[in-house]
Amino acid sequence: MKIFEEIESEVQSYARSFPRIFNKAVGEFLYDEDGVEYLDFLAGAGTLNYGHNNPVFKEKLLQYIHDDGITHGLDLHTKAKEEFLNTFNEKILKxxxxxxxLQFTGPTGTNAVEAALKLARNVTGRENIIAFTNGFHGVSLGALAATGNSHHRGAAGVSLNGVSRMPFDGYLGEDIDTIAYLDKVLTDSSSGIDLPAAVIVETVQGEGGINAASLGWLKDLQATCKKHDVLLIVDDIQAGCGRTGTYFSFEEAGLYPDIVTLSKSLGGYGLPFAMVLIRPEIDQWKPGEHNGTFRGNSFAFVTAKAAIDTYWSDDTFSKEIKRKGEYVSKRLEAIIDQYGEGNFSTRGRGMFQGINCINSDLAGKITHKAFQKNMIIETSGADDQVVKFLCPLIISDANLKKGIDIVEQAIKEVCAKEDSIPEEKDYFATTA
Known part of the structure; x- marks a missing residue:
């Protein structure tokens, strides 16, 4: 550990929660240099939906490298890009x-968001962007302006402008229709909120605390955007690529966003890769107007295509995610019933769920206790008060059960409960 303490910046974060040197990973497991196995419910903060070192993707990538495939191609036409485009178009879009x-940006999610915001402003001629409370869209300055978290915003060093904040679904309580409020603000010329170029939204706010918008709220948001001639941007960087049960998190709401941002698990193998999906009529970029040396990761084109071919050629994988998501929901609800006493509640949908704790201290103790039991799971939310379940989507039933068992035991120990755990139900049998 000495070299990390000596010369790595203090900005490191995950390493503080999991102080080990990891050197191997397979599927849903990480291994440290001593060979100790850890069940991974962090999955690269949602980057490893298909697991670590997916063997199908690995074979395709190694073959591509062996054949001297293009490693870096700027935005030149390459065979790897052509094959990815064809596959994405035929199996995802159509x-x-x-x-x-499809626009390929620099390889991070925040770069995709920057491009989306810039394009929306250029197309509409307006500056303002509507973002939501607890939203997280990245830490480069444009995306950071749309991010709510004060910890990240405080590091900017400059004023963050061009964004107006609106309350997310449920932010003001279950009985307050925040879309009606948004509509009123956009309708009233004296509201003080300039008509925006776009609204940017996560259907499930990951870093914001696994806040899932209702499908009705999302439909109303799209209708409101259309009413006021405002572009709708869905940030699907963490919630997309199957995390909620469908490839795009907005599918169940029947949305057709004007712009979609993707990254994280898009590349399939954990390789950096980001892109922006743009309705053709608003693709008004001038050549090279938004570029980057590493726009379009050639290796990621290969593994992203493999991910789609392997998991998204039909609806089998989607059904599996939904089945596992139902299991997670039932297990978490049972845990809350047993240990809640006002301290816990559940949130999220699909394989994107969490346990909301009464405070960050309790959540931190639970994740720390889980790590002592060889499990990696982190917190999210404005005050890090949500224990965040973000395991690979390909996780086996047995290991999904094992992970939730570990968290349940951690909660039991942290809460110092002496009551025995109720007889376990076979939840998988009831949801198959």
């Missing part, structure tokens, strides 16, 4: 009746 052109 089956969902979505008509988009």
């Amino acid at each position: 089956p969902r009746n979505l008509d988009y052109v």
Whole structure:
């Protein structure tokens, strides 16, 4: 550990929660240099939906490298890009009746968000962007302005402008329709909120605390955007690529966003890769107007195509995610019933769920206790008060059960409960 303490910046964060040197990873497991196995419910903060070192993707990538495939191609036409584009179009867009052109940005999610915001402003001629409370869109300055978290915003060093904040679904309580409030603000010329170029939203706020918008709220948001001629941007960087049960997190709401941002698990193998999906009529970029040396990761084109071919050629994988998501829901609800006493509640949907704790201290103790039991799981939320379940989507039933068992035991120990755990139900049998 000495070299990390001596010369790595104090900005490191995950390493503080999991102080080990890791050197191997397979599927849903990480291994440290002593060979100790850890069940991974962090999964690269949602980057490893298909697990570590997926063997199918690995074979395709190694073959591509062996054949001296293009490693770096700027935005040149390459065979790897052509094959990815064809696969994404035929297996993701067309089956969902979505008509988009694809822009490859720099390899991080925040770069995709920067491009989306810039394009929306250029197309509409307006500056303002509507973002939501507890939203997280990245830490580069444009994306950071749309991010709510004060910890990240405080590091900017400059004023963060061009964004107006609106309350997310449920932020003001279950009985307050925040879309009606948004509509009123946009309708009233004296509201003090300039008509925006776009609204940017996560259907499930990951870093914000696994806050899941209702499908009705999302539909109303799209209708409101259309009413006021405002572009709708869905940030699907963490919630997309199957995390909620469908490839895009907005599918169940029947949305057709004007712009979609993707990254994280898009590359399949954990390789950096980001892109923006744009409705053709608003693809008004001038050549090279938003570029980057590493726009379009050639290796990631290969593994992203493999991910789609392997898991998204039909609806089998989607059904498996939903089945596992139902299991997670039932297990978490049972845990809350047993240990809640006002301290816990559940939130999220699909394989994107969490346990909301009464405070960050309790959540931190639970994740720390889980790590002592060889499990990696982190917190999220404005005050890090949510224990965040973000395991690979390919996790086996047995290991999914094992992970939740570990968290349940950690909660029991942290809460110092002496009561025995109720007889376990076979939840998988009831949801199969």
